[in-house]
Amino acid sequence: MIVVHHLNNSRSQRVLWLLEELGLNYEIKRYQRDSKTMLAPQELRAVHPLGKSPVVTDGANTLAESGAIIEYLVERYGNGRLRPPEQSPERLRYTYWLHYAEGSAMTPLLLSLIFRRLPKSPMPFFVRPLVRGIAHKVKGSFVDPQLKLHFDYMESELVRQTWFAGDDFTASDIQMSFPLEAGQARGLIDGNRLRLAAFLERAHSRPAYRRALERGGTYALLS
DSSP states (O other): OEEEEEETTSTHHHHHHHHHHHTOOEEEEEEOOOTTTOOOOGGGGGTSTTOOSOEEEETTEEEESHHHHHHHHHHHHOTTTTSOOTTSHHHHHHHHHHHHIIIIIHHHHHHHHHHHHGGGSOOOTTTHHHHHHHHHHHIIIIIHHHHHHHHHHHHHHTTSOSSSSSSSOOHHHHHHHHHHHHHHHTTOSSTTOHHHHHHHHHHHTSHHHHHHHHHHOOOOOOO
16 A cells, blocks of 8 residues: 655645546555644654655655655556656656756755745844845845746746646646745746746646645645
């Protein structure tokens, strides 16, 4: 039996969505973030040494990392579904977006979160103005331009097709949903990025997405 070690408001929601798209039976073991630090609980380290989510167990196999989990589930249980045929141009795009989501898109989003929170962290009062100034400069000179670059790029890629790999929905779209949802929560998907907004609307209207929300529980990305 597939077991999803599911952390609230996390990347593991994508795994539930994929399992619903594939129509597979699975169990959920739930974990809650620390209310102060928002970090995963120590109990997850009993499943995987890094103590992060998502983690999936399938018999003797334990898998971490969203991309690796998605590749494993689609290859083992997909029967050709949710990925383009081998040697096709769409397959190359599928592989690219499957890895771009975490390898490139999430980096500036995480940096944005860090530098927005940094000035609010506990520290001596006389240090706070310096930290605030550094955080503001890094956000303005590097993080925000990188966010614009990546979200404009993703918007432009949807000019040619409905989904990221092509005109058919694939598991790479499931993988891409998290950085886009995180971007939407931060106001990065607005009237200037209508294609990304439409992508999320299509994704969120899928019955499997709604079933995953029902099973996974509250899913509200940090803003």
